[in-house]
Amino acid sequence: MDPLDVLRRADHRLVDLVTTLDTTDLDLPSPCSGWDVRSLLSHTVASIDAFAxxxxxGEGPTEQELFSGADILGADPLAVVRGSIERSQRAWSTITDWERPVTSVLGEMPAGQAVGIVTYSTLIHGWDLAVAINRAVxxxxxxxxxxxxxGSALVPALRPQDLFGPAVPTDGGATPTxxxxxxxxxxPF
Incomplete structure (x- = not known):
């Protein structure tokens, strides 16, 4: 599995979802408690920027800024999302050694782990956005x-900080998503 290929697909889906937004959608509630679409998307972009x-x-948000949900979208959310994704893709395309250490807002880790985390974040928050605007993903x-x-490593480590809620039970018929x-x-249901 090529980590950049999966990141590109997650990024592409996020851009596709953002292209469907109108200004009233930014005020819709998201599946993330207390965050509307604007704050969810701002956090998603901040995550992309932090890992880039x-x-x-280059410059990236602090840990406090990353988790604040403060608006960084301005009047043109699509341009902001595209700009962050383009930066991210340029940065990640320079990696030839996935064991190379990088220092993120979550600490030092191998580049392969870092790209996995930002891809996971984009996938999950893309799903959150889709749910908020009534799209299927x-x-x-x-x-x-x-x-x-x-998720099996990241989510349990971040649950104590209330960054993820408790797991929701599923049955044997649940899709991978x-x-x-x-x-x-x-x-998910």
């Missing part, structure tokens, strides 16, 4: 596999 900064050495096999691998988002504390 870990690779390109299903992860493909590679996306679901990455999300299950990254439903299992991924339920583990992240979302109600």
């Amino acid at each position: 900064a870990a690779v390109d050495g 299903e992860f493909d096999e590679a996306e679901a596999t990455l999300a299950e691998q990254v 439903q299992r991924v988002v339920a583990f992240a504390g979302r109600h």
Whole structure:
């Protein structure tokens, strides 16, 4: 599984969803408690920027800014999302050694782990955005596999900080996407 390929697909889906937004959609509630679409999308973009900064050495949000949900979209959310994704793609395309350490807002880690985390974040928050604007999202096999691998380590570590809710029970008929988002504390049904 090529980590950049999965990141590109997650980024592409996010841009596709944002192209459908109108200004009233930004005020809709999201599946993330207390956050509307604007704050959810601002956090998603801040996450993309934070991990791009870990690779390109440019400016990125602080941990406090990352989790504040403060508006960074301005009057043209699509341009902001596209700009952050373009920066991220440029930064990640320079990595040739996925074991190379990078320092992110979550600390130092191998580049492969960092790209997995930002991909996971984009997948989960893309799903959150889709739910908020009443669109359907299903992860493909590679996306679901990455999300299950990254989520199994990341989510339990961040639950004590209330960054993820408790896992939502699913049954044997749950799709891979439903299992991924339920583990992240979302109600997939």
